[in-house]
Amino acid sequence: MPDEFHSIDPQTLSRQEAHRLLLHCVSPRPIAFTSTLSPNGKPNLAPFSYFMAGGANPPSVVISPLTTRTGELKDTLRNIEATGEYVINVVTYAIRERMNLASAEFPYGVDEFVEAGFTSLPSVKVKPARVAESPLHLECHLFQIVHHGSGPLAANYIIGEVVYFHVSDSVWVDGRIDALRVDAIARMGDNWYCRAYAPAMFEMSRPQAVSASPPDAARA
Numbered sequence: 001m002p003d004e005f006h007s008i009d010p011q012t013l014s015r016q017e018a019h020r021l022l023l024h025c026v027s028p029r030p031i032a033f034t035s036t037l038s039p040n041g042k043p044n045l046a047p048f049s050y051f052m053a054g055g056a057n058p059p060s061v062v063i064s065p066l067t068t069r070t071g072e073l074k075d076t077l078r079n080i081e082a083t084g085e086y087v088i089n090v091v092t093y094a095i096r097e098r099m100n101l102a103s104a105e106f107p108y109g110v111d112e113f114v115e116a117g118f119t120s121l122p123s124v125k126v127k128p129a130r131v132a133e134s135p136l137h138l139e140c141h142l143f144q145i146v147h148h149g150s151g152p153l154a155a156n157y158i159i160g161e162v163v164y165f166h167v168s169d170s171v172w173v174d175g176r177i178d179a180l181r182v183d184a185i186a187r188m189g190d191n192w193y194c195r196a197y198a199p200a201m202f203e204m205s206r207p208q209a210v211s212a213s214p215p216d217a218a219r220a
């Protein structure tokens with residue numbers, strides 16, 4: 001017997017309830033620890049799990065800093081809108097607590113590198129710094145910002161082009177990234193996270209190309 005389903009029309013939910021449901025349904029999500037600079041050069045660092053890669057020609061990524069519950073724009077969005085540059089740093093299990101600390105809503109202009117105890121490394125093609133404690137850094141140029149909705153919890157999709165990659169020696173084996181060494185974490189619903197490490201990982205290769213089935217008439 002198939003399961004019974006609870007069918008939910010998002011129009012019957014509060015924004016908070018819809019947000020909570022979405023976070024469970026689109027899960028686990030990788031975390032883009034995003035470094036930016038304000039127009040007057042103040043560093044900012046914050047995690048975003050509304051994060052995906054969307055293509056490789058050119059390498060393309062999306063994050064979405066939501067409009068806040070009070071209808072304001074987050075510092076990361078303001079900075080990227082103003083400067084067009086940012087760095088996405090992958091979050092590992094080792095830095096989970098400091099990443100969480102950096103997510104606190106500090107006043108605009110407070111440097112989360114300092115507040116959460118991270119070390120900045122200079123970037124190559126953009127001005128915002130990289131996070132030394134993360135093993136993978138993506139330097140990005142803004143391509144486009146797409147606003148979907150308005151007011152509290154509205155989406156602000158920041159589409160970016162990756163213009164430079166940095167891979168730490170700690171995860172680089174024979175000229176490629178060893179997935180078993182990255183130890184990334186991902187965000188789930190409520191306060192749940194998961195960890196991409198050996199006991200939770202498995203490999204599965206793609207199927208071979210399959211030829212199309214003959215039309216019904218040919219089969220008969």
Ligand SMILES: Cc1cc2nc3c(=O)[nH]c(=O)nc-3n(C[C@H](O)[C@H](O)[C@H](O)COP(=O)(O)O)c2cc1C
Pocket residue numbers: 031044045046047048049050051064065066067073074075076077099100102103104105106187
């Ligand atoms: C793991 C994690 C993931 C988060 N993902 C998002 C997200 O995708 N979008 C968002 O608006 N806020 C997200 N937040 C909350 C922001 O990090 C938080 O609002 C932060 O203060 C924003 O900083 P900013 O104003 O300096 O940009 C997340 C927080 C954590 C801990």
